[in-house]
Amino acid sequence: MRIASLLPAATEIVGALGLADDLVAVTFECDRPDVRATRPVVVDTALPAGLTPAEIDATVRERAAAGLPQYALDRDALRDAAPDLVLTQDLCRVCALPEATVTEALADLDLDATVLTVDPHTLDEVLDAVAEVARAAGAPDAGERLLADLRRRLHQIDDALADRNRPRVLALEWVDPPFLPGHWVPAMVRRAGGEPLAGIDGGRSVATTWQQLRDDTPDLVLVAPCGFGLDDAVAQAATVRERLPGVPLVAIDSASYVVRAGPRLVDGIEAIAHALHPDAVAAPPPGRIATLS
Known part of the structure:
Protein backbone atom coordinates (compact mmCIF):
# COMPACT_ATOMS: atom_id res chain seq x y z
CA MET A 1 0.00 0.00 0.00
CA PRO A 120 -7.23 11.63 19.22
CA HIS A 121 -7.96 13.89 22.18
CA THR A 122 -6.89 11.62 25.05
CA LEU A 123 -4.13 9.13 25.73
CA ASP A 124 -6.53 6.21 25.32
CA GLU A 125 -7.65 7.65 21.98
CA VAL A 126 -4.02 7.86 20.86
CA LEU A 127 -3.74 4.11 21.43
CA ASP A 128 -7.00 3.60 19.55
CA ALA A 129 -5.56 5.64 16.67
CA VAL A 130 -2.60 3.27 16.44
CA ALA A 131 -5.04 0.41 15.91
CA GLU A 132 -7.01 2.46 13.33
CA VAL A 133 -3.92 3.22 11.28
CA ALA A 134 -2.81 -0.41 11.44
CA ARG A 135 -6.18 -1.63 10.15
CA ALA A 136 -6.31 0.98 7.38
CA ALA A 137 -2.79 0.04 6.30
CA GLY A 138 -3.67 -3.65 6.19
CA ALA A 139 -1.52 -4.58 9.19
CA PRO A 140 -3.91 -5.27 12.11
CA ASP A 141 -1.63 -7.91 13.65
CA ALA A 142 1.29 -5.50 13.74
CA GLY A 143 -1.01 -3.01 15.42
CA GLU A 144 -1.99 -5.49 18.10
CA ARG A 145 1.65 -6.32 18.81
CA LEU A 146 2.62 -2.65 19.03
CA LEU A 147 -0.29 -1.82 21.33
CA ALA A 148 0.50 -4.77 23.58
CA ASP A 149 4.07 -3.51 24.02
CA LEU A 150 2.97 0.08 24.67
CA ARG A 151 0.43 -1.02 27.28
CA ARG A 152 3.00 -3.30 28.93
CA ARG A 153 5.36 -0.35 29.35
CA LEU A 154 2.59 1.84 30.76
CA HIS A 155 1.69 -0.85 33.28
CA GLN A 156 5.33 -1.09 34.32
CA ILE A 157 5.31 2.62 35.12
CA ASP A 158 2.05 2.24 37.05
CA ASP A 159 3.55 -0.56 39.12
CA ALA A 160 6.79 1.31 39.78
CA LEU A 161 4.97 4.42 41.01
CA ALA A 162 2.16 2.82 42.99
CA ASP A 163 1.59 4.50 46.39
CA ARG A 164 4.18 7.22 45.69
CA ASN A 165 3.70 10.83 46.64
CA ARG A 166 2.74 12.84 43.58
CA PRO A 167 4.39 16.23 43.04
CA ARG A 168 2.15 19.01 41.75
CA VAL A 169 3.33 19.58 38.17
CA LEU A 170 2.64 22.64 36.05
CA ALA A 171 3.07 21.67 32.41
CA LEU A 172 3.50 24.59 30.00
CA GLU A 173 2.80 24.05 26.31
CA TRP A 174 4.01 27.55 25.42
CA VAL A 175 5.94 30.19 27.36
CA ASP A 176 5.35 33.50 25.58
CA PRO A 177 2.49 33.88 26.26
CA PRO A 178 2.08 30.96 28.69
CA PHE A 179 -0.33 28.23 27.60
CA LEU A 180 -1.71 25.41 29.74
CA PRO A 181 -1.86 22.02 28.01
CA GLY A 182 -4.89 20.06 26.93
CA HIS A 183 -5.59 16.82 25.10
CA TRP A 184 -3.45 13.94 26.41
CA VAL A 185 -0.77 15.99 28.23
CA PRO A 186 -2.42 16.08 31.70
CA ALA A 187 -2.86 12.31 31.44
CA MET A 188 0.82 11.93 30.57
CA VAL A 189 1.79 13.82 33.72
CA ARG A 190 -0.60 11.67 35.75
CA ARG A 191 0.73 8.39 34.32
CA ALA A 192 4.26 9.66 35.05
CA GLY A 193 3.48 9.95 38.75
CA GLY A 194 2.62 13.63 38.96
CA GLU A 195 -0.51 15.59 39.72
CA PRO A 196 -1.22 18.04 36.87
CA LEU A 197 -1.77 21.45 38.41
CA ALA A 198 -3.68 22.81 35.44
CA GLY A 199 -4.76 21.84 31.96
CA ILE A 200 -7.83 20.30 30.39
CA ASP A 201 -8.01 16.54 29.89
CA GLY A 202 -9.14 15.92 26.33
CA GLY A 203 -9.60 19.66 25.66
CA ARG A 204 -7.63 22.35 23.93
CA SER A 205 -4.66 24.18 25.37
CA VAL A 206 -5.60 27.55 26.85
CA ALA A 207 -3.74 30.80 27.39
CA THR A 208 -3.10 31.99 30.93
CA THR A 209 -1.07 34.69 32.67
CA TRP A 210 2.05 34.54 34.78
CA GLN A 211 0.16 36.15 37.64
CA GLN A 212 -2.41 33.36 37.62
CA LEU A 213 0.39 30.81 37.63
CA ARG A 214 2.09 32.52 40.58
CA ASP A 215 -1.14 32.34 42.58
CA ASP A 216 -0.77 28.55 42.93
CA THR A 217 2.92 27.66 43.04
CA PRO A 218 3.68 24.17 41.70
CA ASP A 219 6.27 21.72 43.00
CA LEU A 220 7.79 21.54 39.52
CA VAL A 221 7.32 23.07 36.07
CA LEU A 222 7.52 20.89 32.97
CA VAL A 223 8.62 23.11 30.07
CA ALA A 224 7.19 21.44 26.97
CA PRO A 225 6.83 24.08 24.22
CA CYS A 226 4.75 22.71 21.36
CA GLY A 227 6.82 21.73 18.35
CA PHE A 228 10.22 22.42 19.92
CA GLY A 229 13.05 20.02 20.72
CA LEU A 230 15.03 19.74 23.94
CA ASP A 231 17.61 22.47 23.26
CA ASP A 232 14.89 25.02 22.53
CA ALA A 233 12.89 23.90 25.57
CA VAL A 234 15.95 24.43 27.76
CA ALA A 235 16.47 27.88 26.28
CA GLN A 236 12.82 28.85 26.76
CA ALA A 237 12.93 27.65 30.36
CA ALA A 238 14.81 30.88 31.10
CA THR A 239 11.52 32.75 30.67
CA VAL A 240 9.85 30.44 33.17
CA ARG A 241 12.70 30.80 35.65
CA GLU A 242 12.38 34.58 35.45
CA ARG A 243 8.61 34.50 35.96
CA LEU A 244 8.46 31.70 38.55
CA PRO A 245 11.74 32.04 40.47
CA GLY A 246 12.74 29.24 42.78
CA VAL A 247 10.50 26.58 41.23
CA PRO A 248 12.34 23.45 39.96
CA LEU A 249 12.25 23.15 36.16
CA VAL A 250 12.33 20.19 33.80
CA ALA A 251 12.56 20.66 30.02
CA ILE A 252 11.50 18.01 27.52
CA ASP A 253 11.74 17.44 23.78
CA SER A 254 8.07 18.20 23.25
CA ALA A 255 8.13 17.87 19.48
CA SER A 256 9.10 14.21 19.70
CA TYR A 257 7.70 13.02 23.02
CA VAL A 258 4.72 15.18 24.03
CA VAL A 259 2.74 16.70 21.17
CA ARG A 260 2.90 13.91 18.57
CA ALA A 261 -0.04 11.60 19.14
CA GLY A 262 1.83 8.37 18.52
CA PRO A 263 3.91 5.63 20.17
CA ARG A 264 6.61 8.00 21.41
CA LEU A 265 4.16 9.46 23.94
CA VAL A 266 5.02 6.41 26.03
CA ASP A 267 8.71 7.35 25.73
CA GLY A 268 7.70 10.79 26.97
CA ILE A 269 5.80 9.38 29.95
CA GLU A 270 8.82 7.26 30.89
CA ALA A 271 11.09 10.32 30.65
CA ILE A 272 8.78 12.48 32.79
CA ALA A 273 8.39 9.64 35.30
CA HIS A 274 12.16 9.49 35.72
CA ALA A 275 12.35 13.26 36.21
CA LEU A 276 9.68 13.07 38.92
CA HIS A 277 10.79 9.79 40.51
CA PRO A 278 14.44 9.16 39.56
CA ASP A 279 14.87 6.43 42.18
CA ALA A 280 11.94 4.40 40.81
CA VAL A 281 12.12 4.76 37.02
CA ALA A 282 15.21 4.24 34.86
CA ALA A 283 16.79 7.21 33.12
CA PRO A 284 15.77 7.65 29.46
CA PRO A 285 18.32 7.89 26.65
CA PRO A 286 20.08 11.28 26.43
CA GLY A 287 18.37 14.05 24.54
CA ARG A 288 14.82 13.51 25.74
CA ILE A 289 14.58 15.45 29.01
CA ALA A 290 16.70 17.69 31.21
CA THR A 291 16.37 18.59 34.88
CA LEU A 292 17.42 22.22 35.15
CA SER A 293 17.12 23.02 38.84
Whole structure:
Protein backbone atom coordinates (compact mmCIF):
# COMPACT_ATOMS: atom_id res chain seq x y z
CA MET A 1 0.00 0.00 0.00
CA ARG A 2 1.19 3.50 -0.86
CA ILE A 3 0.76 5.71 2.22
CA ALA A 4 0.91 9.51 2.32
CA SER A 5 1.33 10.79 5.87
CA LEU A 6 0.36 14.44 6.24
CA LEU A 7 0.83 14.32 9.99
CA PRO A 8 4.11 13.68 11.86
CA ALA A 9 2.32 11.54 14.46
CA ALA A 10 0.93 9.33 11.71
CA THR A 11 4.41 8.91 10.26
CA GLU A 12 5.57 7.77 13.71
CA ILE A 13 2.77 5.23 13.86
CA VAL A 14 3.45 3.89 10.37
CA GLY A 15 7.14 3.52 11.17
CA ALA A 16 6.46 1.80 14.50
CA LEU A 17 4.22 -0.68 12.66
CA GLY A 18 7.18 -1.62 10.47
CA LEU A 19 5.59 -0.04 7.38
CA ALA A 20 8.03 2.81 6.71
CA ASP A 21 8.80 1.38 3.27
CA ASP A 22 5.14 1.98 2.32
CA LEU A 23 5.39 5.74 2.88
CA VAL A 24 5.40 7.69 -0.38
CA ALA A 25 4.90 11.21 1.02
CA VAL A 26 5.54 12.96 4.35
CA THR A 27 5.64 16.41 5.97
CA PHE A 28 8.58 18.72 6.67
CA GLU A 29 8.35 17.76 10.37
CA CYS A 30 8.61 14.00 9.81
CA ASP A 31 12.08 13.30 11.15
CA ARG A 32 12.36 9.53 11.34
CA PRO A 33 15.83 8.69 9.98
CA ASP A 34 14.39 6.04 7.64
CA VAL A 35 12.07 8.53 5.87
CA ARG A 36 13.47 12.01 6.42
CA ALA A 37 15.76 12.22 3.39
CA THR A 38 14.14 9.62 1.15
CA ARG A 39 10.47 10.62 0.81
CA PRO A 40 8.96 13.63 -0.97
CA VAL A 41 7.73 16.36 1.37
CA VAL A 42 4.19 17.38 0.45
CA VAL A 43 3.38 19.57 3.50
CA ASP A 44 5.48 22.56 4.54
CA THR A 45 4.98 25.40 7.00
CA ALA A 46 3.67 28.75 5.83
CA LEU A 47 5.37 30.56 8.72
CA PRO A 48 8.71 32.36 8.35
CA ALA A 49 11.75 30.73 9.90
CA GLY A 50 13.58 32.04 12.97
CA LEU A 51 10.65 33.52 14.88
CA THR A 52 10.63 33.75 18.66
CA PRO A 53 7.77 32.08 20.60
CA ALA A 54 6.04 35.46 20.97
CA GLU A 55 6.44 36.17 17.24
CA ILE A 56 5.12 32.72 16.33
CA ASP A 57 2.07 33.27 18.53
CA ALA A 58 1.42 36.69 16.98
CA THR A 59 1.92 35.44 13.42
CA VAL A 60 -0.38 32.44 13.92
CA ARG A 61 -3.09 34.70 15.35
CA GLU A 62 -2.73 37.19 12.50
CA ARG A 63 -2.91 34.50 9.83
CA ALA A 64 -5.90 32.85 11.50
CA ALA A 65 -7.74 36.17 11.73
CA ALA A 66 -7.04 36.81 8.05
CA GLY A 67 -8.20 33.32 7.05
CA LEU A 68 -4.72 32.34 5.86
CA PRO A 69 -3.43 28.77 6.18
CA GLN A 70 -0.63 27.82 8.56
CA TYR A 71 0.62 25.08 6.21
CA ALA A 72 1.16 24.68 2.47
CA LEU A 73 0.25 21.54 0.55
CA ASP A 74 2.33 20.70 -2.52
CA ARG A 75 -0.42 19.37 -4.77
CA ASP A 76 1.92 18.40 -7.59
CA ALA A 77 4.05 16.29 -5.25
CA LEU A 78 0.95 14.66 -3.76
CA ARG A 79 -0.35 13.82 -7.25
CA ASP A 80 3.00 12.30 -8.20
CA ALA A 81 3.04 10.23 -4.99
CA ALA A 82 -0.29 8.63 -6.02
CA PRO A 83 -1.17 7.35 -2.55
CA ASP A 84 -3.70 4.62 -1.79
CA LEU A 85 -4.09 5.82 1.81
CA VAL A 86 -3.78 9.38 3.11
CA LEU A 87 -3.37 9.98 6.84
CA THR A 88 -4.44 13.43 8.01
CA GLN A 89 -6.05 15.24 10.95
CA ASP A 90 -8.60 17.86 11.95
CA LEU A 91 -7.58 18.29 15.58
CA CYS A 92 -5.51 21.47 15.37
CA ARG A 93 -5.08 23.87 12.45
CA VAL A 94 -2.00 25.33 14.12
CA CYS A 95 -0.26 21.96 14.44
CA ALA A 96 -0.94 20.35 11.06
CA LEU A 97 -2.73 20.62 7.74
CA PRO A 98 -6.54 20.41 8.23
CA GLU A 99 -8.60 17.59 6.74
CA ALA A 100 -10.72 19.84 4.52
CA THR A 101 -7.64 21.05 2.63
CA VAL A 102 -6.62 17.45 1.97
CA THR A 103 -9.99 16.17 0.77
CA GLU A 104 -10.40 19.18 -1.52
CA ALA A 105 -6.96 18.59 -3.02
CA LEU A 106 -7.62 14.89 -3.60
CA ALA A 107 -10.85 15.70 -5.40
CA ASP A 108 -9.19 18.36 -7.55
CA LEU A 109 -6.34 15.99 -8.40
CA ASP A 110 -8.76 13.13 -9.14
CA LEU A 111 -6.90 10.88 -6.70
CA ASP A 112 -8.90 7.87 -5.55
CA ALA A 113 -7.32 7.45 -2.12
CA THR A 114 -8.77 6.39 1.20
CA VAL A 115 -8.51 9.20 3.76
CA LEU A 116 -8.12 8.35 7.44
CA THR A 117 -8.46 11.29 9.80
CA VAL A 118 -6.51 10.75 13.03
CA ASP A 119 -7.97 12.99 15.74
CA PRO A 120 -7.23 11.63 19.22
CA HIS A 121 -7.96 13.89 22.18
CA THR A 122 -6.89 11.62 25.05
CA LEU A 123 -4.13 9.13 25.73
CA ASP A 124 -6.53 6.21 25.32
CA GLU A 125 -7.65 7.65 21.98
CA VAL A 126 -4.02 7.86 20.86
CA LEU A 127 -3.74 4.11 21.43
CA ASP A 128 -7.00 3.60 19.55
CA ALA A 129 -5.56 5.64 16.67
CA VAL A 130 -2.60 3.27 16.44
CA ALA A 131 -5.04 0.41 15.91
CA GLU A 132 -7.01 2.46 13.33
CA VAL A 133 -3.92 3.22 11.28
CA ALA A 134 -2.81 -0.41 11.44
CA ARG A 135 -6.18 -1.63 10.15
CA ALA A 136 -6.31 0.98 7.38
CA ALA A 137 -2.79 0.04 6.30
CA GLY A 138 -3.67 -3.65 6.19
CA ALA A 139 -1.52 -4.58 9.19
CA PRO A 140 -3.91 -5.27 12.11
CA ASP A 141 -1.63 -7.91 13.65
CA ALA A 142 1.29 -5.50 13.74
CA GLY A 143 -1.01 -3.01 15.42
CA GLU A 144 -1.99 -5.49 18.10
CA ARG A 145 1.65 -6.32 18.81
CA LEU A 146 2.62 -2.65 19.03
CA LEU A 147 -0.29 -1.82 21.33
CA ALA A 148 0.50 -4.77 23.58
CA ASP A 149 4.07 -3.51 24.02
CA LEU A 150 2.97 0.08 24.67
CA ARG A 151 0.43 -1.02 27.28
CA ARG A 152 3.00 -3.30 28.93
CA ARG A 153 5.36 -0.35 29.35
CA LEU A 154 2.59 1.84 30.76
CA HIS A 155 1.69 -0.85 33.28
CA GLN A 156 5.33 -1.09 34.32
CA ILE A 157 5.31 2.62 35.12
CA ASP A 158 2.05 2.24 37.05
CA ASP A 159 3.55 -0.56 39.12
CA ALA A 160 6.79 1.31 39.78
CA LEU A 161 4.97 4.42 41.01
CA ALA A 162 2.16 2.82 42.99
CA ASP A 163 1.59 4.50 46.39
CA ARG A 164 4.18 7.22 45.69
CA ASN A 165 3.70 10.83 46.64
CA ARG A 166 2.74 12.84 43.58
CA PRO A 167 4.39 16.23 43.04
CA ARG A 168 2.15 19.01 41.75
CA VAL A 169 3.33 19.58 38.17
CA LEU A 170 2.64 22.64 36.05
CA ALA A 171 3.07 21.67 32.41
CA LEU A 172 3.50 24.59 30.00
CA GLU A 173 2.80 24.05 26.31
CA TRP A 174 4.01 27.55 25.42
CA VAL A 175 5.94 30.19 27.36
CA ASP A 176 5.35 33.50 25.58
CA PRO A 177 2.49 33.88 26.26
CA PRO A 178 2.08 30.96 28.69
CA PHE A 179 -0.33 28.23 27.60
CA LEU A 180 -1.71 25.41 29.74
CA PRO A 181 -1.86 22.02 28.01
CA GLY A 182 -4.89 20.06 26.93
CA HIS A 183 -5.59 16.82 25.10
CA TRP A 184 -3.45 13.94 26.41
CA VAL A 185 -0.77 15.99 28.23
CA PRO A 186 -2.42 16.08 31.70
CA ALA A 187 -2.86 12.31 31.44
CA MET A 188 0.82 11.93 30.57
CA VAL A 189 1.79 13.82 33.72
CA ARG A 190 -0.60 11.67 35.75
CA ARG A 191 0.73 8.39 34.32
CA ALA A 192 4.26 9.66 35.05
CA GLY A 193 3.48 9.95 38.75
CA GLY A 194 2.62 13.63 38.96
CA GLU A 195 -0.51 15.59 39.72
CA PRO A 196 -1.22 18.04 36.87
CA LEU A 197 -1.77 21.45 38.41
CA ALA A 198 -3.68 22.81 35.44
CA GLY A 199 -4.76 21.84 31.96
CA ILE A 200 -7.83 20.30 30.39
CA ASP A 201 -8.01 16.54 29.89
CA GLY A 202 -9.14 15.92 26.33
CA GLY A 203 -9.60 19.66 25.66
CA ARG A 204 -7.63 22.35 23.93
CA SER A 205 -4.66 24.18 25.37
CA VAL A 206 -5.60 27.55 26.85
CA ALA A 207 -3.74 30.80 27.39
CA THR A 208 -3.10 31.99 30.93
CA THR A 209 -1.07 34.69 32.67
CA TRP A 210 2.05 34.54 34.78
CA GLN A 211 0.16 36.15 37.64
CA GLN A 212 -2.41 33.36 37.62
CA LEU A 213 0.39 30.81 37.63
CA ARG A 214 2.09 32.52 40.58
CA ASP A 215 -1.14 32.34 42.58
CA ASP A 216 -0.77 28.55 42.93
CA THR A 217 2.92 27.66 43.04
CA PRO A 218 3.68 24.17 41.70
CA ASP A 219 6.27 21.72 43.00
CA LEU A 220 7.79 21.54 39.52
CA VAL A 221 7.32 23.07 36.07
CA LEU A 222 7.52 20.89 32.97
CA VAL A 223 8.62 23.11 30.07
CA ALA A 224 7.19 21.44 26.97
CA PRO A 225 6.83 24.08 24.22
CA CYS A 226 4.75 22.71 21.36
CA GLY A 227 6.82 21.73 18.35
CA PHE A 228 10.22 22.42 19.92
CA GLY A 229 13.05 20.02 20.72
CA LEU A 230 15.03 19.74 23.94
CA ASP A 231 17.61 22.47 23.26
CA ASP A 232 14.89 25.02 22.53
CA ALA A 233 12.89 23.90 25.57
CA VAL A 234 15.95 24.43 27.76
CA ALA A 235 16.47 27.88 26.28
CA GLN A 236 12.82 28.85 26.76
CA ALA A 237 12.93 27.65 30.36
CA ALA A 238 14.81 30.88 31.10
CA THR A 239 11.52 32.75 30.67
CA VAL A 240 9.85 30.44 33.17
CA ARG A 241 12.70 30.80 35.65
CA GLU A 242 12.38 34.58 35.45
CA ARG A 243 8.61 34.50 35.96
CA LEU A 244 8.46 31.70 38.55
CA PRO A 245 11.74 32.04 40.47
CA GLY A 246 12.74 29.24 42.78
CA VAL A 247 10.50 26.58 41.23
CA PRO A 248 12.34 23.45 39.96
CA LEU A 249 12.25 23.15 36.16
CA VAL A 250 12.33 20.19 33.80
CA ALA A 251 12.56 20.66 30.02
CA ILE A 252 11.50 18.01 27.52
CA ASP A 253 11.74 17.44 23.78
CA SER A 254 8.07 18.20 23.25
CA ALA A 255 8.13 17.87 19.48
CA SER A 256 9.10 14.21 19.70
CA TYR A 257 7.70 13.02 23.02
CA VAL A 258 4.72 15.18 24.03
CA VAL A 259 2.74 16.70 21.17
CA ARG A 260 2.90 13.91 18.57
CA ALA A 261 -0.04 11.60 19.14
CA GLY A 262 1.83 8.37 18.52
CA PRO A 263 3.91 5.63 20.17
CA ARG A 264 6.61 8.00 21.41
CA LEU A 265 4.16 9.46 23.94
CA VAL A 266 5.02 6.41 26.03
CA ASP A 267 8.71 7.35 25.73
CA GLY A 268 7.70 10.79 26.97
CA ILE A 269 5.80 9.38 29.95
CA GLU A 270 8.82 7.26 30.89
CA ALA A 271 11.09 10.32 30.65
CA ILE A 272 8.78 12.48 32.79
CA ALA A 273 8.39 9.64 35.30
CA HIS A 274 12.16 9.49 35.72
CA ALA A 275 12.35 13.26 36.21
CA LEU A 276 9.68 13.07 38.92
CA HIS A 277 10.79 9.79 40.51
CA PRO A 278 14.44 9.16 39.56
CA ASP A 279 14.87 6.43 42.18
CA ALA A 280 11.94 4.40 40.81
CA VAL A 281 12.12 4.76 37.02
CA ALA A 282 15.21 4.24 34.86
CA ALA A 283 16.79 7.21 33.12
CA PRO A 284 15.77 7.65 29.46
CA PRO A 285 18.32 7.89 26.65
CA PRO A 286 20.08 11.28 26.43
CA GLY A 287 18.37 14.05 24.54
CA ARG A 288 14.82 13.51 25.74
CA ILE A 289 14.58 15.45 29.01
CA ALA A 290 16.70 17.69 31.21
CA THR A 291 16.37 18.59 34.88
CA LEU A 292 17.42 22.22 35.15
CA SER A 293 17.12 23.02 38.84
